[in-house]
Amino acid sequence: MNICDRCGSAHAKILLTKGTGQESLCIDCSNEMVSTELGVDLEEQPESIVLKDPKGITRYFKVEQKLFHMGIRLQAEEAIEYGYQFAIHGELDCDQKQLFQELADKVKDGLARQYIEQGIFPNDQAYQTIVDDELVGRIEYNENDPDVPLIIIDGKPYTWEEVGKMMTSYEGFQFHLKIF
Numbered sequence: 001m002n003i004c005d006r007c008g009s010a011h012a013k014i015l016l017t018k019g020t021g022q023e024s025l026c027i028d029c030s031n032e033m034v035s036t037e038l039g040v041d042l043e044e045q046p047e048s049i050v051l052k053d054p055k056g057i058t059r060y061f062k063v064e065q066k067l068f069h070m071g072i073r074l075q076a077e078e079a080i081e082y083g084y085q086f087a088i089h090g091e092l093d094c095d096q097k098q099l100f101q102e103l104a105d106k107v108k109d110g111l112a113r114q115y116i117e118q119g120i121f122p123n124d125q126a127y128q129t130i131v132d133d134e135l136v137g138r139i140e141y142n143e144n145d146p147d148v149p150l151i152i153i154d155g156k157p158y159t160w161e162e163v164g165k166m167m168t169s170y171e172g173f174q175f176h177l178k179i180f
């Protein structure tokens, strides 16, 4: 775990390179530094978003604000491993309350859309199908296999093999994979 060189917090996520030196900073210290440099203040925002997904499961998101020289980034990260993650960017002079609302809406819309449906065969074997012939997700480091990343869809981790199995019903079809 990286220690912040300014406040001693154990959550230094930012490595700042200046001239020949390097400094590890936590988000708060980085925000404070950029805020002083730019004369832009981050407004106080709710620290979490809590809402129910379409299945009625309560989802907890931790909100993180990050001030950059290029703008403001708000991120909502679900408080579980490999959960949902949503982020939104705004200009430095944007309405920050509005930006938060946009993030909350994005979380709500994201939870409303399900890409994979879980089913059970008559022989009790579980299967997964792609709902609308479309998958949207996130690529994440796989601790069990550093050579092949995990794919996070609907706030759940899937291996490429599992994704591959869902594609067997599409043999002969074309597909379009675009990463952004």
Ligand SMILES: [Zn+2]
Pocket (backbone or CB within 6 Å): 004, 005, 006, 007, 008, 009, 025, 026, 027, 028, 029, 030
């Ligand atoms: Zn710090």
